[in-house]
Amino acid sequence: MFQLVNDVSEQKFDELIFDDKIPFVTKSVVLKQAQGVLQRGTVLGIVTATGEAVAVDSTKADGSEKADCILADTIDTTDGAVTYVAYASGRFNRKALILGGTDTAEDHEQRLRELGIYLKDKM
Numbered sequence: 001m002f003q004l005v006n007d008v009s010e011q012k013f014d015e016l017i018f019d020d021k022i023p024f025v026t027k028s029v030v031l032k033q034a035q036g037v038l039q040r041g042t043v044l045g046i047v048t049a050t051g052e053a054v055a056v057d058s059t060k061a062d063g064s065e066k067a068d069c070i071l072a073d074t075i076d077t078t079d080g081a082v083t084y085v086a087y088a089s090g091r092f093n094r095k096a097l098i099l100g101g102t103d104t105a106e107d108h109e110q111r112l113r114e115l116g117i118y119l120k121d122k123m
Helices: 105-115
Strands: 005-007 017-019 025-031 043-046 052-055 067-071 082-093 117-120
Touching: 017 082, 017 117, 025 043, 025 067, 043 105, 052 067, 067 105, 067 117, 105 117
Parallel strands: 025 052, 082 117
Antiparallel strands: 025 082, 043 052, 043 067, 067 082
16 A cells, blocks of 8 residues: 555665654545645645645645645545545654645644654654
C-alpha cells in the first residue's frame, strides 16, 4: 500500500518516516477533487465547510490553514474526491514534507506536535 521505494532499480528509499519510536496512527480522509496528484508526505488541512482535505496553506481562512495529518501515499484526485489514508501520529522527516503555498514545516510544527506528529531532521 505504501510506496516505500521511489526507484527500485537504484534502491532509493523514501525518507518520510523518521523512525517508529512514536506509534503510527492512521485515519481516513476525503481528498478534495481536482487537486491533481498529491504526493506522499503532503501535509493536509481540512476545509471546515466540506470536511475535505487539501494541502495545508496558512494563507487560507477556510480551516485548511491548520495542519491536520500527513498523506500516506501518492494519489491522483483529478477525476473526483478520493477517500484515502493519512498519518495522524508518528515521527517524520521534516525535509520530506510537502506543504501548500509558501508554507514551511516550521510554520505548522507546533500544531502537528499537538496532534501527535513530531518532526525531526534526518541526516
